[in-house]
Amino acid sequence: MKKIELIITLQTQVLDTQGEALDRAVKDIGHDEISNIRVGKVLYFDIDETDTDKIDEIVKSMSERLFANTVIETYNYKILDEETV
């Protein structure tokens, strides 16, 4: 059993309205040094598999089919260390 952290973000050329709104909000707070905020999603899940190749195959397949829309999004995942779970 492994724990997966999957991060999904909008592709850089796709307008991120949430990021835009947040950009304005941080400036309202007075932090002009922060910019280009991009908002993504993170999914955590357990996978009943230990072979890293097999995990890669399953996570990619599920990301392409359901978790992400690769027309507008990109995804990255990592297998979390047992200690951090």
Added chain:
Amino acid sequence: MKFAVVRFPGSNCDRDLYNAAVKVGAKAEYVDYRETSLDDFDGVLIPGGFSFGDYLRTGAMAGVAPITKSIKKAADEDKPVLGICNGFQILTEIGLLPGALIHNTGHTFISRNESLKIVNNNTGFTKNHAENEDVVYPIAHGEGCYYCTDETYEELKDNNQIILTYNENPNGSIGDIAGIINKRGNVLGMMPHPERALEAVLGSDDGLRLFENIKSWEENHDTVR
């Protein structure tokens, strides 16, 4: 002509679509998203709303629901498939139409009557409209900004797949796109709601003709193929 009106949890334009089909003299039946066959139907209508609460992404969950395979099969069999609003989002999610729908560039949810142009009247869906005819359908969406790559956009233009455009782009859609069809011409996705434009007394009855077109699908679709 018998239409399936597919119902997902969170669909909320299903009754309007049913009403539109019946109003033009077609038959209609609701079909639950857990069903696995649409063989008994001559056409498929996918309603607007917020299927599965728009969880994860608009149309994402509906895109893997049991009924999806049957929708793809109906499209393969050259039956008319019409997705409106959330239905359009679902059609892009399952790959029957290219591109994706993202948040309106102006950040807001927009609900109002919108002036549109039928830019391609040579389809089974738009046959009895004049070329470049203006129509008024309501829009009601927060994620209706049509996005695709430049390459896809050129392809859509080259194949005359752009059917409906906004006269004044409300949401940032590339090329003012409000509705597109697949290459074969039998799958139409659109953000505006023709099923909410059936009564002049309520603002517009421009939507009626779209449903009249689909009701006479065999005749209309054949003449443009």
